[in-house]
Amino acid sequence: MSTFAAYLKKERMESSRQSKYLVLGAFFGFFALSTPIMLRLMPSIIESQMPSFPKELMEFDAVYSVQNYIRNIYQLGNMAVAFVLMGVLADERLQGKLVYPVSQGASMAGVVGAKLVHYGVAVSAIVFASTMLNYYYSVVLFPGNNPGIVAAAQSAGLLAAYFATRVVLVAFASAMFTKPLAAGLVALVVSYVEPIFTSLPRWKSFVAYSLIDIAGNSLGTGSGMGMGTGTMPGAVAGVGVGAGAVVGAGAVGGASAGAMMAVGRTGNEVNGWVLAAALIVEVAVIALVTVWRMRNVEIAPGAGGQ
Amino acid sequence: MLNVEALSKSYGQTRALRDVTFQVTAGQVFGFLGPNGAGKTTAMNIIAGLMDFDSGSVTIDGMDLRRNRSGLRGVVGYLPESPAFYGYMTAREYLLFIGDVSGLAPAANRARADELLDTVGLAEAARRRIGGYSRGMKQRLGMAAAIYNRPRLLLLDEPTSALDPEGRLDVITLIARMRDAGMTVFLSTHILADVERVCDSVAIIKDGAVVAADSMTRLRERYIQPVVDVVFDRMLESVPAQITSAVHVDRVSLDGDRMSVFMRDLEPGKRELLHALADLDADVASYSLRQPSLEDIFVRLVNSR
Numbered sequence: 085m086s087t088f089a090a091y092l093k094k095e096r097m098e099s100s101r102q103s104k105y106l107v108l109g110a111f112f113g114f115f116a117l118s119t120p121i122m123l124r125l126m127p128s129i130i131e132s133q134m135p136s137f138p139k140e141l142m143e144f145d146a147v148y149s150v151q152n153y154i155r156n157i158y159q160l161g162n163m164a165v166a167f168v169l170m171g172v173l174a175d176e177r178l179q180g181k182l183v184y185p186v187s188q189g190a191s192m193a194g195v196v197g198a199k200l201v202h203y204g205v206a207v208s209a210i211v212f213a214s215t216m217l218n219y220y221y222s223v224v225l226f227p228g229n230n231p232g233i234v235a236a237a238q239s240a241g242l243l244a245a246y247f248a249t250r251v252v253l254v255a256f257a258s259a260m261f262t263k264p265l266a267a268g269l270v271a272l273v274v275s276y277v278e279p280i281f282t283s284l285p286r287w288k289s290f291v292a293y294s295l296i297d298i299a300g301n302s303l304g305t306g307s308g309m310g311m312g313t314g315t316m317p318g319a320v321a322g323v324g325v326g327a328g329a330v331v332g333a334g335a336v337g338g339a340s341a342g343a344m345m346a347v348g349r350t351g352n353e354v355n356g357w358v359l360a361a362a363l364i365v366e367v368a369v370i371a372l373v374t375v376w377r378m379r380n381v382e383i384a385p386g387a388g389g390q
Numbered sequence: 391m392l393n394v395e396a397l398s399k400s401y402g403q404t405r406a407l408r409d410v411t412f413q414v415t416a417g418q419v420f421g422f423l424g425p426n427g428a429g430k431t432t433a434m435n436i437i438a439g440l441m442d443f444d445s446g447s448v449t450i451d452g453m454d455l456r457r458n459r460s461g462l463r464g465v466v467g468y469l470p471e472s473p474a475f476y477g478y479m480t481a482r483e484y485l486l487f488i489g490d491v492s493g494l495a496p497a498a499n500r501a502r503a504d505e506l507l508d509t510v511g512l513a514e515a516a517r518r519r520i521g522g523y524s525r526g527m528k529q530r531l532g533m534a535a536a537i538y539n540r541p542r543l544l545l546l547d548e549p550t551s552a553l554d555p556e557g558r559l560d561v562i563t564l565i566a567r568m569r570d571a572g573m574t575v576f577l578s579t580h581i582l583a584d585v586e587r588v589c590d591s592v593a594i595i596k597d598g599a600v601v602a603a604d605s606m607t608r609l610r611e612r613y614i615q616p617v618v619d620v621v622f623d624r625m626l627e628s629v630p631a632q633i634t635s636a637v638h639v640d641r642v643s644l645d646g647d648r649m650s651v652f653m654r655d656l657e658p659g660k661r662e663l664l665h666a667l668a669d670l671d672a673d674v675a676s677y678s679l680r681q682p683s684l685e686d687i688f689v690r691l692v693n694s695r
Contacts, residue, residue: 086493087491089490090487090490090491091491094476094487097478098476101478102478180472180473181474181475181476183440183470183473183474184473184488184535184536185488185491186439186440187439187440187467187468188464188467188488188535188538188539189464189492189493189539190491382435382441382442383440384435384440384441384470
């Protein structure tokens with residue numbers, strides 16, 4: 085327990101002094117503010133370029149605005165989380181920073197647990213806050229079809245839970261690879277491949293990407309182009325490395341279960357309870373494998389170039 | 391205290407350690423010597439529990455390292471050659487972090503941090519970020535972190551290599567103080583003068599194998615060939631036959647007026663040499679028995695096999 089508490093304190097200090105909170109907060113906050121503004125300006129821009137473009141396709145509302153943010157932040161947010169946190173474990177062992185703590189009796193479960201909880205909670209909080217900020221601006225800029233603060237909070241909770249799963253995924257990759265960039269890229273590829281599985285009915289309730297689908301659809305139907313399911317970014321390569329579906333630390337898993345309890349069956353063919361249970365199990369397994377890996381990998385400076 | 395038995399470790403096809411065997415007695419300072427790439431750091435990483443090994447055994451305080459890895463953490467303190475810290479922390483914050491990891495109570499932790507910062511001479515720089523420290527300052531902080539938990543066995547990998555002469559002397563004095571306080575110190579260094587100053591026993595490692603391991607006194611007795619240096623009052627053209635033919639003389643080297651006589655056996659050799667010198671047609675300006683050094687042993691062992 086002393087290791088967990090010591091590392092939790094250390095991670096807070098590190099994130100604060102290395103501006104990780106600031107980078108993530110600014111990133112998510114920027115898109116939370118800019119996406120409704122861009123959406124508001126889009127009709128004028130398109131009209132000036134293509135006067136014949138049908139105006140009814142450009143009548144957006146608050147629901148569509150938030151859905152648009154969710155769709156965008158899935159792609160961009162994954163990059164931010166992967167590149168900010170890719171060295172979370174790889175850097176520690178690559179640079180020999182674990183030598184003193186481990187030789188003084190630090191437990192690897194405490195080290196990994198503190199990092200997962202800290203970054204899981206921090207990223208979730210930033211994502212939740214930025215989504216609520218986006219909701220506020222969406223309602224201000226698009227007065228019609230307000231999804232309501234409860235529905236917005238549910239979507240924000242689901243989005244936060246999704247990004248908590250990305251923290252666990254990035255930490256896992258960071259334990260598996262010595263080079264932080266390799267860890268970040270692998271985590272990113274897994275996140276971008278995952279939507280493939282949501283097109284398979286049997287898999288849909290077991291992959292974290294379904295949280296993104298539910299987060300968008302639970303807001304209702306927006307006017308605009310609608311919330312596409314299984315959005316695929318261009319940077320997808322190869323076959324997915326396992327399901328890769330993970331949910332953040334237990335607390336976040338609980339939050340996602342709570343949010344999904346409210347959502348229930350969303351008409352999206354995803355059983356919220358099955359998804360919550362599956363993701364909690366997946367997170368627990370991946371966290372345990374991460375601890376196992378860190379216990380068995382050589383942490384001496386310069387050792388073990390896997 | 392530490393018993394290393396037939397320890398072997400390979401990196402792919404390269405054998406870093408081959409059947410390394412030595413013992414370290416409790417309360418001693420044990421010197422671990424060898425040229426670069428001999429396997430010293432690998433051996434220390436294994437003993438510190440940071441690296442696995444292929445075969446053999448390591449026993450610390452009667453406990454097998456493999457079976458008691460977690461139990462032995464905290465028993466062993468380790469200063470790596472290039473200690474790595476969190477550069478955004480101050481030295482005091484880092485030591486408090488190490489204390490938190492060790493489970494020290496907050497008040498005891500603060501007292502220990504301040505005590506050690508003072509001991510290693512970093513009290514004035516304690517609130518500066520480690521990222522701005524010189525290598526020598528990091529080495530001192532590393533020493534403080536290594537002994538924070540009062541380990542029974544302290545492993546020091548080149549602790550003085552980054553220090554100026556004054557800093558080196560401070561560290562050597564600190565090592566001697568730790569030995570006096572009952573700590574066992576395992577010291578790897580290539581600065582042989584430091585080893586001579588502070589070590590009780592020594593192991594010399596070459597190409598992953600131990601070529602000698604014994605107390606300093608017995609190593610001197612076993613491995614140092616006695617040499618008598620004679621200076622004449624004029625240049626000699628060749629080594630006099632009376633000296634080369636002496637029974638106890640192994641070989642002789644001549645450099646102008648200076649002659650070095652390598653003995654097979656010192657006591658009878660000295661008497662024989664004095665008689666031979668008395669018969670020479672040259673006056674002796676000085677006659678001295680060369681003081682044996684660890685460097686002589688090291689060079690001889692490392693170059694001879």
